[in-house]
Amino acid sequence: MSLENIGRAAEFLLVEDNPGDVRLTCEALTESKVKNNLSIVGDGMEAMAFLRREEPYTDAPRPDVILLDLNLPKKNGLEVLEEIKADPSLKRIPVVIITSSEAEQDILKTYDLHVNCYVNKPVDLEQFIKVVQSIETFWLTIVKLPSEVVD
Amino acid sequence: MTDSNSSININDQEITERLAFLQLNPRDINLLKALHDTLKGRHTAFIDDFYIQLQNFDATRNLLTDSALVERLKRKQEAYFDRLTAGCYDLDYIKDRINIGETHHRIGLKPQWYIGAYHYYLAWLLPEIQKQLVNDQTACIDTMQAIVKVILFDIELAVDAYFQADHEMLRLLAQVFQSNIEGVIITDIRRQILHVNNKVAAIAGYRNEDLIGQPITLLLPAQEREAFVSHWQDIKQGEPWQGESLLQHCQGNLFPAWINVSGVKDETGIVTHFIVEFSDISAYRTAQEALSQRTEELARSNKELEQFAYVASHDLQEPLRMVASFTQLLSRRYRGKLDADADEFIHYAVDGATRMQTLINDLLAYSRIGSRTKPFESVNLNSVLQRALANLHVAIEESHAKIIYDELPNTHGDITQLTQLFQNLIGNAVKFRGELPPEISINVSDADKYWRISVQDNGIGIATEFYERIFVIFQRLHNKEDYPGTGIGLSICKKIVERHGGQIKVESERGQGATFIFTLLKTLTKETN
Incomplete structure (x- = not known):
């Protein structure tokens, strides 16, 4: 089933160390028609702590979609992606790389690591908002995702 | 045929002595002269017969295939026999006889052929003498004795010359052996050393007498012996072996050597001796290592260049994008009406632009360390440190940092870069401070070819990973x-230290402060960059 029909707000996790980008993403999601919550972590280590509900993220919601930057302090986006996709309890969460890197090797590496999609941050604001909203629409209203296993 | 190369020094006195030893007396001379007269013109038939005889042996037949040459040799031979009994055994006669021996050596005719020829001659001559002097038994025997004396004298001279020529060749070959640029060892079939040249001592340190009679494995360290000896089976079959092995100097140190081992075969093809040639290739190895180090450096610099390209395409775009995005957002939403949000957006726009500038500047600074450089000069590190502290005085005062330092040495380097090195490290120590005011300690110690300098702080520290x-x-x-900055400072430190021939590392524990340690080469012969 698509998330649109669940009735609860969609949960986004944004892994991004650049406050400007965080703000831009917030702006884009605020203008969205879909009800959503955005959680933000600033580096790769925090991202893994959040996903595994380790201190101080013990009450963290399980995200429906992860927006992951590549260039992060402490643990970069590739390492985070690799860990998510190697973790049976996390690997089904769609991971969207959203980066300004257009390097071919980054695209290859992330798809090799089973990223769900790779998106460049557009330089133009209109485009940026459009991309974020497209991601949201696509992952929240179009695709079918596996039902979350309830303990 | 000249006698200029003759190796026998013979003079009139020597001739007199040799003839006296043979007891060749005036009566002998007279008897020989008498014989000479009766033999005149009678050698031709004998020599024809003799040359027919020479066709029976491979060694001589092979020398006599040209009939014109044979005729010439026959006439020479005739004159030779004729002169034997002429009774004049002076220096000129002797030189001719010596020449015969040397010629035989040159063409590989061994003395046995020479002696055999005289035997053949005597077998013809003695019955002739007997016939001549059938009525005077005393004169007959004395004539025979006289001719034998002269023939023995001839044989002595020719054989002497033959072996002198042989010896001369050996002397020359020995010189080649000794002056070889490689160490050369000759062993017997059991690999016991028989001969070594001087180079062996020069390379491996042993005196010649310490090696003669020892097994060749003496020169090998224990761990190489088995592998080395395993090649020996092939060498025995006649296959030479070449390769690298470690050899052991008599004082115990090991050195890499290039080794060639070959078997020496006798006429039947059996290996009777081994020749082991080797050269010390330490210098070559060192050069090779230097080369591979250069290659490694090149690879590293290439990698850095790649990283640089990545950074230029990635990190520089980010701030640019911020400027663009927030300026757009500003205009999109708050065109004509400024408020707090608008201010924030403007802030981000400005921030993005500023960071881009910083990044570009940092990148330039980093790339300049290797490219736009001053030649190294004598540097007093104390004044370098003072300069760095002066540049940091605002931060130091604001943080109430306490800085203690050793008396620092003089060295060689780039003053500006070394100042930046201290400034970055001390600046980091102040910036990444903990709850307490920073306490920074700068120490120096002597580490052989290097000065080892440490900058220790009591800040937040760095986890091992x-x-x-x-x-x-x-x-x-x-x-x-939390901590502004682009992350360029320590990479600049690393590049500066490496350009000065040293290394940099950190020792720290999270929350326990950090110690950055770097080394600087005391004397720089050339830039290591």
Whole structure:
């Protein structure tokens, strides 16, 4: 089933160390028609702590979609992606790389690591908002995702 | 045929002595002269017969295939026999006889052929003498004795010459052996050393007498012996072996050597001796290592260049994008009506532009360390440190940092870069401070070819897992909000230290402060960059 029909707000996790980008993403999601919550972590280590509900993220919601930057302090986006996709309890969460890197090797590496999609941050604001909203629409209203296993 | 190369020094006195030893007396001379007269013109038939005889032996037949040559040799031979009994055994006669021996040596005719020829001659001559002097038994025997004396004299001279020529060749070959640029060892079939040249002593340190009679394995360290001896089976079959092995100097140190081992075969093809040639290739190895080090450096610099390209395409775009996005957002939403949000957006726009500038500047600074450089000069590190502290005085005062330092040495280097090195390290120590005011200690110690300098602080420290990462360009461990900066400082430090022939590392524990340690070459012969 698509998330649109669940009735609860969609949960986004944004892994991004650049406050400007965080703000831009917030702006884009605020203008969205879909009800959503955005959680933000600033580096790769925090991202893994959040996903595994380790201190101080013990009450963290399980995200429906992860927006992951590549260039992060402490643990970069590739390492985070690799860990998510190697973790049976996390690997089904769609991971969207959203980066300004257009390097071919980054695209290859992330798809090799089973990223769900790779998106460049557009330089133009209109485009940026459009991309974020497209991601949201696509992952929240179009695709079918596996039902979350309830303990 | 000249006698200029003759190796026998013979003079009139020597001739007199040799003839006296043979007891060749005036009566002998007279008897020989008498014989000479009766033999005149009678050698031709004998010599024809003799040359027919020579066709029976491979060694002589092979020399006599040209009939014109044979005729010439026959006439020479005739004159030779004729002169034997002429009774004049002076220097000129002797030189001719010596020449015969040397010629035989040159063409590989061994003395046995010479002696055999005289035997053949005597077998013809003695019955002739007997016939001549059938009525005077005393004169007959005395004539025979006289001719035998002269023939023995001839044989002595020719054989002497033959062996002198042989000896001369050996002397020359021995010189080749001794002056070989490689160490050369000759062993017997059991690999016991028989001969060594001087180069062996020069390379391996042993005196010649310490090696003669020893097994060749004496020169090998224990761990190489088995592998080395395993090649020997092939060498025995006649296959030479070439390769590398470690050899052991008599004082115990090991050195890499290039070795060639070959078997010496006798006429039947059986290996009777081994020749082991070797050269010390330490210098070659060192050069090779230097080369591979250069290659490694090149690879590293290429990698850095790649990283640089990545950074230029990635990190530089980010701030640019911020400027663009927030300016757009500003205009999109708050065109004509400014408020707090608008201010924030403007702030981000400005921030993005500023960071881009910083990044570009940092990148330039980093790339300049290797490219736009001053030649190294004598540097007093104390004044370098003072300059760095002066540049940091605002931060030091604001943080109430306490800085203690050793008396620092003089060295060689780039003053500006070394100042930046101290400034970055001390600046980091102040910036990444903990709850307490920073306490920074700068110490120096002597480490052989290097000065080892440490900058120790009581700051927040660095977890072990990040020891490598912090020296990589634009790698940060913290959010920009907590600790601003692009992550260029330590990568610049690393590049400066490496350009000065040293290394930099960190020792720290999270929360326990950090110690950055770097080394600087005391004397720089050339830039290591």
